[in-house]
Amino acid sequence: MKPIDLPPHCDNCTNNNDIFCALSQGEKRMLSIDKNENFFKKGSIIFSEGEHANNLYCVYKGKIKLTKLGKDGKEQIVRFASSGNILGYRSLLGNTPYQAKAIALDDSYICVLSKERFFSIIEKNPMMSLKIIQLLTEDLKSAEQHLIDITQKTVKERVAEALLILKNTFGFLMDGETLNVKISRADIADMAGTTTESTIRTLALLHEEKIIQLNGKSIIITNINKLINCAAICD
Amino acid sequence: MKPIDLPPHCDNCTNNNDIFCALSQGEKRMLSIDKNENFFKKGSIIFSEGEHANNLYCVYKGKIKLTKLGKDGKEQIVRFASSGNILGYRSLLGNTPYQAKAIALDDSYICVLSKERFFSIIEKNPMMSLKIIQLLTEDLKSAEQHLIDITQKTVKERVAEALLILKNTFGFLMDGETLNVKISRADIADMAGTTTESTIRTLALLHEEKIIQLNGKSIIITNINKLINCAAICD
DNA sequence: TAAAAAATATGATTTTAATCATAAAAATAG
């Protein structure tokens, strides 16, 4: 698979970006002076947990999962990223190693910006700090909510929640009910903090209850209201 | 119990503050122009989850627990605060309601600063944004780590971890081994995301293993290395 | 396209921790 439409320069970027929206055309051009456009094949690692942070990654197109390593190699998916999202900014700002591993779920195009360009833009642009603070508060809010969900909800509720997160993150295909992402049962397990087996059983159960349909890796949400209900107060 | 030593004005504050350290004496004076010093009796609520955020709380002296409400009333302790820590800044910055309930674990003195003063200081002081970003990244890091811990660790590991968090947050008494905080088993359970009964059993077990000693609400860590070991790879 | 590998599926068993129940001890209030 070859890059078909390579990312343009930042000043011509068509994505609604997380934080660079407020920049002028000139500033955007500055930003992209020495940027690289990289193609990441499905399954490839963009950066690893613990690695020294030198770059800001800006997803032009694709789907990325961010995972953290837990006890005896078990992974936990902490977040996803797709078009317009940036990765690695926390490590750059905090001058810490990358806190998670980023893996492409799909063939992805990701722009790699240098730490120096990123910092020079922040310094010149006070609006940027506010945007970053906004991003961080949102992430923190969802992380804390996720903590409570995982602690207090059953596996069924958590798997239902995971499907809703996938829907909110990647949306549906044109049919309006098929999740616009191919993801393994193991990955859903890593989202919900459970095992692959339990996830498979739960998906089968949700299918029996006519809430979802399964077709290989395609997951079709036939009754979203029931699913929402399930994520919240599952029997 | 009466206030014995009321908090001074900010420019005379003796605490190593989370974010106001970098301010000049003049700015600190500005900050405290219309501040209130409030006394919160042990057990009283400082603010509630979902409440409209109007103030920044700055802990002068005391111990605060921050909890979020989960399924059918079960609480999760998300964080603690003590001298020098600020509360509520996230809600002020994000213009959202308070995301957690703050309850005094001890008789506490807390300075209440107005949203307006806080914002005027931020606007005039670019350093502040960086400090806030730093705080947020730290909180986010620990929230994500906590998520993995709670998902992947056993109750014993989580309770051991909770004791270590208490030690890191509040330290020891003069004897160098008694936790400097009186906290109920139920609260430890709310930290570890388990039940009160399981917490009591686990503490009894840690006592049997000569890792801790229990004396009413006093918890004495007699073998911290074993406890650390226990939190990480508990058998 | 066939073989190998990986992912999905399902059953049986075990383990962990929650729940239910009750008693004892400690803290608080009157």
Place this chain on the structure above:
DNA sequence: CTATTTTTATGATTAAAATCATATTTTTTA
């Protein structure tokens, strides 16, 4: 200081989900 409430403690039972085992399907790759 005593009564009442709250917290701590411990046992018995149940329930949820992990683990172990194995089969089937799907995907990958040679």
